[in-house]
Amino acid sequence: MNENAISLKEVELQRTHFQLGPIQLEVPKGYVTAIVGPNGSGKSSTFKLILDLIKPQKGVIKLLGKNISEDEDWQTKSRVGFLPELFSPHDNRLKASAKTEFVKKWYPEWDVNRYQELLRLFEVDDGIKLGKMSKGMRRKYEFALILSHHPELLLLDEPSSGLDPLAWRTMIDVLHRYMEPGDRTILMASHIVEEVKRLADYIVFMIHGRVLGVYEKDELFGSWHAFYVHGEQVNRKRVQAMPGQCGIEDTGGGMLRVITRMAPDAEDWCGQEHITITHRQALQLDDILAILVEQERTRLRA
Amino acid sequence: MWLPIHINEQSAEPLYYQIEVQLRALIVSGQLEEGTLLPSIRELAQLLKCSVITVRRVYQDLENEGLLRTKQGTGTYVARIEQNAMDRYRLDAVTEALEAAVEAGKLVQCTREELTKLFREVLDRKFGG
Numbered sequence: 001m002n003e004n005a006i007s008l009k010e011v012e013l014q015r016t017h018f019q020l021g022p023i024q025l026e027v028p029k030g031y032v033t034a035i036v037g038p039n040g041s042g043k044s045s046t047f048k049l050i051l052d053l054i055k056p057q058k059g060v061i062k063l064l065g066k067n068i069s070e071d072e073d074w075q076t077k078s079r080v081g082f083l084p085e086l087f088s089p090h091d092n093r094l095k096a097s098a099k100t101e102f103v104k105k106w107y108p109e110w111d112v113n114r115y116q117e118l119l120r121l122f123e124v125d126d127g128i129k130l131g132k133m134s135k136g137m138r139r140k141y142e143f144a145l146i147l148s149h150h151p152e153l154l155l156l157d158e159p160s161s162g163l164d165p166l167a168w169r170t171m172i173d174v175l176h177r178y179m180e181p182g183d184r185t186i187l188m189a190s191h192i193v194e195e196v197k198r199l200a201d202y203i204v205f206m207i208h209g210r211v212l213g214v215y216e217k218d219e220l221f222g223s224w225h226a227f228y229v230h231g232e233q234v235n236r237k238r239v240q241a242m243p244g245q246c247g248i249e250d251t252g253g254g255m256l257r258v259i260t261r262m263a264p265d266a267e268d269w270c271g272q273e274h275i276t277i278t279h280r281q282a283l284q285l286d287d288i289l290a291i292l293v294e295q296e297r298t299r300l301r302a
Numbered sequence: 303m304w305l306p307i308h309i310n311e312q313s314a315e316p317l318y319y320q321i322e323v324q325l326r327a328l329i330v331s332g333q334l335e336e337g338t339l340l341p342s343i344r345e346l347a348q349l350l351k352c353s354v355i356t357v358r359r360v361y362q363d364l365e366n367e368g369l370l371r372t373k374q375g376t377g378t379y380v381a382r383i384e385q386n387a388m389d390r391y392r393l394d395a396v397t398e399a400l401e402a403a404v405e406a407g408k409l410v411q412c413t414r415e416e417l418t419k420l421f422r423e424v425l426d427r428k429f430g431g
Contacts, residue, residue: 176344179344180342180344182344198348201347201353201354201355202353216355217352217355218316218317218352218356221317264316276409280312280314281312
């Protein structure tokens, strides 16, 4: 149960304008893990590190139980499907079907029926040149391509980028079905709140090249709440002591909106302090991210 | 398979608990009959937009209570429930709802008498007394 599909230990990558890490990250097998973070936080670099496309200065990376960049690691990689955020333009003059012919040779498990089924599902014609495809069409084609060898692990960098709402729904559905057998794993990076909500089991926050934590999705949303409190005993100073307090806002009329990352504890605390919670609100993923980014900024300034 | 389970994201109750209470109610009320195959864990997670961790917990809890049984490789089914157990569960759900109602009353400083009166009124209205 606690097997990891991917693990990064003390991984550091230094670039002139950017430092990634040290990163500790474990991606559990059998689950969908979503990396959430602002632009430039190191999500795409993390994918490249996992696939050994760039080398870290320090640290150990394991992929499907094997240390990467060992001999024969192409065999491990043939069990992975990777959808990059951007596609290189070098194959623009190729017909999609020609790219497929090239790619499938590398995958012993290639399943032509699965490939055809996915093309039909996404309404993609692989007789078109890659450079002539719209952004969404190209994405759908690449999506079909990386799923057709029955990978054990999918790495998806901003999977829905460029997809229309219908194609997006098809993608979500395909991914749910992909996960059905129970022993498969997805690691994805996404900005799309709804996508993370629909797909993820675990959420990883990544900000400025640091992993801020791995959370079980429902626990996360159950913990980050805004409480509306008012009354004679209520003032800013007092509610500062609320467990997990992450921000206080005056909403007028003596009402304070207090954000907590420990909703159950905060609720008990309010009970003990005889503070009545008039209203509560579960925070959305983007609200939580905004607070974490702000906290991280403050931390860096200090 | 669709299940009439509604999630209240703004609720203080944890998600697993909300799902568990409703699924238990569907089973003990007989709306889900003995032998019914439930959705797979991933399917129900998709339906309710929650994580598989939550659904697995619900299925496990209800299996421990003897309401569900899992056949390896085929799925999770509604188990056979004894009539007296069924009655007990049936009343449990109602007791819980009444407790929640009393809590709501206490929150706005209702007295015992006021609540009793309200309860009678609701009974009269619902049963046409």
